[in-house]
Amino acid sequence: MCLHGGDQRRLGFILVLQHRKHVFIDRVLRHQVIQDQPKTTKSRRVLPLNAAAIAALEDLKTTPGYKPRGFIIHTDDGSAMEPRNFEATLGLMCKAAGIRQVGVHALRHTYATRLFEKGVDIKIISELLGHSSTEITYRIYVHVIESLKASAVEGLDLY
Numbered sequence: 001m002c003l004h005g006g007d008q009r010r011l012g013f014i015l016v017l018q019h020r021k022h023v024f025i026d027r028v029l030r031h032q033v034i035q036d037q038p039k040t041t042k043s044r045r046v047l048p049l050n051a052a053a054i055a056a057l058e059d060l061k062t063t064p065g066y067k068p069r070g071f072i073i074h075t076d077d078g079s080a081m082e083p084r085n086f087e088a089t090l091g092l093m094c095k096a097a098g099i100r101q102v103g104v105h106a107l108r109h110t111y112a113t114r115l116f117e118k119g120v121d122i123k124i125i126s127e128l129l130g131h132s133s134t135e136i137t138y139r140i141y142v143h144v145i146e147s148l149k150a151s152a153v154e155g156l157d158l159y
Contacts, residue, residue: 057072073089090102115128
């Protein structure tokens with residue numbers, strides 16, 4: 001499972017799944033599978049999972065031949081998957097699920113956008129994304145915030 005994506009050279013992967021309802025982001029994988037510390041201290045974090053994500057991880061455990069290791073999605077020998085191979089695997093997963101193929105970065109962006117649409121505070125979203133400040137989150141998602149503001153004001157027409 002990949003929750004953080006930047007460019008094609010840097011993908012952050014979950015290395016440890018220790019609790020049933022949380023994942024721990026501890027390191028990132030860089031091009032050619034070099035494990036390294038995340039860019040900032042805020043990138044190292046614990047993410048709560050919703051019920052659907054927990055169910056998906058439980059289902060993964062029942063997949064024939066799946067052996068849980070440090071990475072949730074890994075190579076046959078349990079090592080980290082090279083970022084380009086992960087992107088290809090993600091494409092196969094999208095196809096199997098009957099959804100349009102998207103990249104890791106699109107999944108991350110959709111996650112953040114849905115949180116904004118649900119009215120989650122920007123500070124919480126920033127922490128979940130591992131941004132070092134809310135300013136970064138605001139700068140990246142200003143178009144989403146502006147759209148939500150416009151929708152909020154349109155609701156006043158009903159009164």
